[in-house]
Amino acid sequence: MDALLEAQLPDLGMTVQFSKSRLNFTCFQGLRAMAAPKTVWKNGPLTLYHGTLKLHVESVLSGIKLAESKGKPDFGRGFYTSTSIRQARKWSKIKQERYFQRKGKEEDTALVEFKVDREKLSELSCLFFVRWSPSNEDFWSLIYRFRGERGVGHKMDGSCYDVVVGPVATMRWEEKEAYQYYDQVGFHTDIAIALLDGSAKRVVN
DSSP: OEEEEEEEEGGGGGEEEEEEEHHHHHHHHHHHHHOOOOOOOOOOOOEEEEEEEEHHHHHHHOOOOOOGOSSOOSSSEEEEEBHHHHHHHHHHHHHHHHHHHHHOOOOOOEEEEEEOOOOHHHHHEEOOOOOTTTOOHHHHHIIIIIIIIIOOOOSSTTEEEEEEEEEEEEETGGGGGGGEEEEEEESSSHHHHHHHTTTTEEOOO
């Protein structure tokens, strides 16, 4: 038989009795309610952020130019975004510092938000890397291809996946180190750029 427990409620001048099994059930129901998602999955648009400088905002909004991709990014030439607004802000700060070093003057940072249709995104060829541990040779070999060898294309014929998603390598990439909570979503072909250009976008604070 289930034992009865008592709780004293002096403010109300009463004692309440309840069973242990009932208490456990109530706690379980409460925890399950707390863990339940607040929204229902509807396959809505994917929100992505691009950190940049204010002087580049107009060109991003009017039409991304893939040929203007510079540097030695992790996944090669492309237009890079992130699901993390914090990461995008950090990247805009890095661009600001580099701009000052080159030009000797300040330039305001900016953040562009994209709402990408998941159905259309699913029609593109995509390459995904879920984890960045040192043992993930697939991920690190691709990083080395572009940061180390300045390779061309993701595939052996020199062509690219439309979209590549994965962790962000640090400056210590040769030691196989990546940021723990950051991600990057790179758009590497004209068809992928067209999807971004056709997406709803706006400048955010």
